[in-house]
Amino acid sequence: MIIVMKPGAPAAERAKIKANLEKQGFQINEIVGTQMAILGIIGDTSVLDINMLKVNDWVEKVMRVQEPFKRANRAFHPDDSVVDVAGVKIGGRKLQVMAGPCSVESRDQIISVAKSVKLGGATLLRGGAFKPRTSPYSFQGMGLSGLDLLLEAKKETGLPIVTEIMSTDVLDRFERDVDLIQVGARNMQNFALLKALGKTRKPILLKRGLAATVEEWIMSAEYILAGGNDNVILCERGIRTFENYTRNTLDLSAICAAKKLSHLPVIVDPSHAAGLWWMVEPLAKAAVAVGADGLLIEVHNDPENALCDGAQSLKPERFAHLMGELKGIAQIIGRDL
Ligand code: PEP
Numbered sequence: 421m422i423i424v425m426k427p428g429a430p431a432a433e434r435a436k437i438k439a440n441l442e443k444q445g446f447q448i449n450e451i452v453g454t455q456m457a458i459l460g461i462i463g464d465t466s467v468l469d470i471n472m473l474k475v476n477d478w479v480e481k482v483m484r485v486q487e488p489f490k491r492a493n494r495a496f497h498p499d500d501s502v503v504d505v506a507g508v509k510i511g512g513r514k515l516q517v518m519a520g521p522c523s524v525e526s527r528d529q530i531i532s533v534a535k536s537v538k539l540g541g542a543t544l545l546r547g548g549a550f551k552p553r554t555s556p557y558s559f560q561g562m563g564l565s566g567l568d569l570l571l572e573a574k575k576e577t578g579l580p581i582v583t584e585i586m587s588t589d590v591l592d593r594f595e596r597d598v599d600l601i602q603v604g605a606r607n608m609q610n611f612a613l614l615k616a617l618g619k620t621r622k623p624i625l626l627k628r629g630l631a632a633t634v635e636e637w638i639m640s641a642e643y644i645l646a647g648g649n650d651n652v653i654l655c656e657r658g659i660r661t662f663e664n665y666t667r668n669t670l671d672l673s674a675i676c677a678a679k680k681l682s683h684l685p686v687i688v689d690p691s692h693a694a695g696l697w698w699m700v701e702p703l704a705k706a707a708v709a710v711g712a713d714g715l716l717i718e719v720h721n722d723p724e725n726a727l728c729d730g731a732q733s734l735k736p737e738r739f740a741h742l743m744g745e746l747k748g749i750a751q752i753i754g755r756d757l
């Protein structure tokens with residue numbers, strides 16, 4: 421990190437800043453010109469708050485030369501991380517596809533969808549038991565009984581399960597029974613939740629917030645990693661833009677950015693990005709082409725009557741078709757599916 425002092429800043433002000441940083445264990449390299457002086461801070465600057473350094477009126481600007489995240493940073497971990505979700509390895513050569521309904525609605529529904537997505541080639545089953553809905557009057561999910569049904573579907577198909585956690589109240593149960601714990605877009609910056617998940621050793625699927633920058637998203641992953649849990653998978657699911665034809669805007673460049681900045685696996689959810697079932701296939705193909713490590717796809721056996729997100733859900737036949745189409749793209753870019 422570099423501090424540029426204003427022209428004519430008194431040496432005493434520089435010395436004050438230097439002493440303060442040295443007290444915190446940093447080494448300071450000073451470059452003093454005729455008009456201006458620069459302080460180079462050496463040490464783990466991820467703990468420093470840029471705004472605090474700007475409090476001194478003699479400071480012109482403060483610049484980071486390194487990202488504020490450390491554990492998630494590819495600079496300190498050049499190889500791709502591979503996260504093992506109950507034997508399914510996410511982040512390796514093989515692309516992994518998690519599929520299933522937005523919400524678990526009944527035993528018949530989840531078991532039927534689980535069987536068909538398995539047949540189509542999915543390697544994990546998704547399904548929401550606790551649903552973050554915009555309206556309090558919308559279906560809120562079946563809660564823990566939904567999780568019981570996911571476990572039945574897992575028993576039936578052998579597919580590990582992915583489901584969203586909304587509160588630390590159910591963390592013990594999730595730790596015991598859920599293979600991949602999803603943090604939804606709306607909770608990406610629920611720091612109490614992230615800290616609690618950092619204490620577990622369970623794989624976490626961290627969705628990008630609706631209006632989060634790539635850096636903020638990785639900083640949220642850093643919270644979980646800083647707690648000692650290395651098993652984090654990032655998920656791009658579209659962001660808010662001025663465009664309202666689609667539910668969100670799939671940010672393909674964020675996949676490239678996240679993979680460049682971080683060693684963590686990055687998967688893509690084209691369903692929530694588009695909000696339209698017919699866009700899911702082309703967006704899924706694009707995501708794989710730019711280097712995503714996997715996909716999250718909403719699939720429903722009866723989208724017209726789904727309790728949540730029917731408009732963006734694929735019918736099982738369309739999901740199977742999509743998986744076939746993806747094989748060709750995976751092959752071209754040297755990945756397996
Ligand atoms: C979901 O996966 O059903 C969901 C609510 O996703 P998001 O948090 O990305 O909106």
Ligand code: MN
Pocket residue numbers: 522523692718728729
């Ligand atoms: Mn959904």
